[in-house]
Amino acid sequence: MPASALVSVIVPGWNVAEYAAEALTSVRAQTLERWRAILIDDGSADGTSDVFADFARTDRRFTHVTHPAQRGLGAARNTGLELVDTPYVGFLDADDVMLPRALELLVGSLERTGSDVAVGQYTRLRPAGDGYASSPVQPWVVASTAPARAGVTLAEHPEVTGNIVAWSKVSRASLWRDLRFPQGLYEDQAVTQTLYTRARAIDTVAEPVVHWRVRADGTSITQHEADPLVLAACLDALRDGLAILRRDAPDVALRARIRQILEMDLPRLRALDLPPESRAAVEELAAELAERRLASN
Structure with missing residues (x-):
């Protein structure tokens, strides 16, 4: 674990062996190299834990934790939060893809401005042929982030409340001192709004930082x-x-x-x-x- 890491990226996964290597490779490819990644296998029955272990074995910036049985996405993220020892924290689901400049843009913005939360855009990866293709940024995501802003409040930029996913942003770890994800589905809504209300100031990044995968196997929550x-x-x-x-x-x-x-x-x-x-x-x-x-x- 690099002593100089600026940001911890919490990566939970359950039965995502097919996608996990791409997700973790996208973290390893970040232009900002001062990160650590906390990988939580949430009791997977496939090869997810093996993929996580392989990355942790070959790159000490990865830490691998396993839940003996599935506890849910919120609980997996909370396990990661207990291990954060960096100034900033972000998230990536293990079937998504972080774009190469994501941490550079989000962490870099917070370092420059002193704000508490940096919010970026995201696109959807949809099934296309034998793989996946990125779709355009949705209008409500654009409204939450564009144009780029530095040090704004909720009163000045209320549209940011429409960007509710955990993995499109980086925040100061101090905001999470007594904040954890609830159990169940749709874990992001209340937690994200709490981050916004606690933030003294918010930055927005007007370009995509994550590709969110809408899985071809139909297992995404929003597909049900x-x-x-x-x-x-x-x-x-x-x-x-x-x-x-x-x-x-x-x-x-x-x-x-x-x-x-x-x-x-x-x-x-x-x-x-x-x-x-x-x-x-x-x-x-x-x-x-x-x-x-x-x-x-």
């Missing part, structure tokens, strides 16, 4: 939102994030997030083939948000 249990977790997570903004953020940030959910999330969920109970749950959230939007105008 028609499942009543997955949908319920999604709706709960949206509410949890809003509750944090309502409690700790300026009203303009809450209004921005409500607008994002009404314009982005609800149309996607309404387009699913849902049973009546699930459709009613979506419309209940829509009614809640519409009422709050009217009350804040």
Whole structure:
């Protein structure tokens, strides 16, 4: 482990042997070399642990930890957080790809500005032929990051609240002192909004830092939102994030997030083939948000 490491990249994985080497190679290819990576195999039944062990054996910047049984993505990330000893922390899921300048851009921005969180863009890797191809940056991701900003607050840039994934950003490790991921699905929502509300200042990077893989095997959580249990977790997570903004953020940030959910999330969920109970749950959230939007105008 390099004593001079600036950032710890937490890389959890469960049954991702097919993709893990590409993910870890993308970390090793970073133009910023002062990193360490904490690899957590969450009780995989395939060769994920072997891939992690191989990288840790050949490059001491990688640390490999194994859960004896699967505990979930949030728990795996929390295991990594317990081992962080660097000024900054970031995340990468072990089936995604970190672009070469990601850490240079995100850590470099925080080093220059003194801000607490740096937020970058991301694209989706979608199945294409025998492999995967990157898609354009989605409009809401652009809105959260472009143009590049240095040292802004939530009041000055409320649209950043739409960038809720853990792995598109780097933050000061001090923000995580008493913050951990919840168990279950959609772990990122409440945690990310908490980071934003705790940050004294936020930087944005107006270019992609990660390719997010939408897996051809259909195992991505967002590919199963028609499942009543997955949908319920999604709706709960949206509410949890809003509750944090309502409690700790300026009203303009809450209004921005409500607008994002009404314009982005609800149309996607309404387009699913849902049973009546699930459709009613979506419309209940829509009614809640519409009422709050009217009350804040």
